[in-house]
Amino acid sequence: MRAVILPLLLLSITSASAQNKSGAQPPITPRQIASALKLTATPEGQQKLHDQIMRLFGRQNLTQGKAGAKIEATTVAWAVIDPKPSRVVQQDGTLIGDMLPLGDDGLQVLVTEMPNFTETGYRVESEGMPHMAGTVHVEHYEYTADSLPHADVPKGRLEKFEWSTSKVFPETVRDVTVYLPSGFQPQEETCLMVWQDGTRHADPLGSMRVPVVFDNLIHKKQMPRTVGIFIDPGRKPKQKPGDKAANRGFEYDSLGDAYSRMLIDEILPEVQSRYQTKFRPQPESWAIGGGSSGGICSFNVAWERPDKFRKVLSWVGSFVDLKGGHAYPSMIRLAERKPLRIYLLDGENDLDNKFGNWPIANKQMAAALKYKDYDFRIDWTQCFHGSKGMAPMLPEALRWLWRDVK
Structure with missing residues (x-):
């Protein structure tokens, strides 16, 4: 086991991800607004910036006081429509x-830098009268x-049903x-990794x-x-489709073998039938991962079925009292050690509510895994829940x- 403290990093956003399917130009971004405001623009340039900001926030939202930050x-932009000076x-x-x-x-617009890993409650007001309020995360x-x-890395393909x-x-x-x-052939024997909350990942x-990470690591044989x-x-x-799944909490947070049975007895055979996949029989070749409730769900599958899944990836895992998951640290300590490899990630800014404290819960999981000499790793960050x-x-x-799997 080793614990890793992550350094502060900044995420670079590519313009390609902002393009819509029709090929239209992406909306202006807060950083682009900040750069434009520093220029001495022509009247035409000022009007263009004005129109871009209106499109970004939405005229109706601006007039109704619903245009959030x-x-x-770490760049934050606010806008409002009001004849009086605002702040x-x-x-x-x-x-x-x-x-x-x-x-x-x-x-009117304000663009400013805010400290990373912070939540700030704000309100937009004109002469003391509030327009709107919210929280910047x-x-x-x-x-x-x-x-x-x-460009030089072969791409896998995605199928959906x-x-x-x-x-x-x-x-x-x-x-x-x-x-x-890439290059998958029917009946090719491969490893397997299952992901909860699948569409977004x-x-x-x-x-x-x-898929991008898989392409790169498989290509490099990592x-x-x-x-x-x-x-x-x-x-x-x-x-x-796209609605918040009504059954998520029941499926993911509940202890027991129900989800593992659905996965092993229903989903995997369907995938094998549809795409002629063939998974290696060794349980060390099967992994499962997810975040939040998907994290405890992934751990629960491996805990219930170590004969199938022996690798777990969990981030901001909900090892709290949603449906009894807070019992896992004690269960780990009392049970015979299982042949699992477990990766955990959480951060100081994770949730703290009536169901429990997520950072403490993940630290308790790590302590129990260490006590029982599991093959595990925890990376500790400043992340929020997500x-x-x-x-x-x-x-x-x-x-x-x-x-150690080739």
């Missing part, structure tokens, strides 16, 4: 900055080269995305960019050829998990 990295203040009244007027219609990291696409005939979780519908590595332009199965939690039949802290560490985490 826009964040790019942005913290909840205690401390001035963040005075707004700069643009044009004759009352549009600044959390910013930089990807390494292994999370970026490279809908699963609606589960016997373990009846009356649920879920999307499943399958990553097949299978997106090559999303936060985690798992992880074995692996099929990825990205599974969404179950939604009810009347829910639309996937931003895990994203830049994913390549290193996967190298660590798969380090």
Whole structure:
């Protein structure tokens, strides 16, 4: 086991990810606004900036006081329409900055840098009268080269299907995305890695960019050829794709073998049938990962079925009392050690609410794993709850998990 303290990193946002499918120009960003405001612009240039800001925030949102702050990295932008001078203040009244007027219609804007890994309550006001209020959440990291696409790296392909005939979780519908590595051949024997909250992690332009990382690490032989199965939690039949899955908490946070049975008895055979996949029989070749409730779900699958899954990736895992998950540290200490390899990541800014304290819960998990001499690693960051802290560490985490599998 080794613990790693991560340095402060900054995330570079590429313009390609902001392009929409129609090929239209992406909206102006807070950093671009800041640069434009420093220039001595012509009237035409000022009008163009005015119009770009209006499009970014939305005229209706601006007039109705619903235009929340826009964040790019650690740069934050606010805008409002009001003929009176306006400013942005913290909840205690401390001035963040005075707004700069643009044009004759009352549009005003403020762009400023905010400290990384901070949450700041704010309100926009004119002569003491509030327009709107909200919270700025600044959390910013930089990807390494292994999370970026490279022209000389062969790309895997993504396939997708809908699963609606589960016997373990009846009356649920879920999307499943399958990553097949470059050059995949039917009946090729590969390793396997399952991901909870699958759709978001299978997106090559999303936060985690798992397919891109898989492409790069497989190409460099830093992880074995692996099929990825990205599974969404179950939604009810009347829910639309993209809606918050109604069955997520029940499936992910509950202890016991229900989710592992759905996975092993239903989803994996369906993938094998559809795409002619063949997974290595050794449990050391099977991994599972997820964040938050998806993290405890992943650990629970391996805990219940170490004969199948022996590698776990969990970030900001919900080892708290949502549905009994806070018992795991004690269970680990009391049970015979299982042949698992476990990667954990959490941060000082993770959740603290009535269900528990996520940082403390993950530290308790790490302490229990250390006590029982598990093969584990915990990386400690300043991350909030979500996937931003895990994203830049994913390549290193996967190298660590798969380090002795060729």
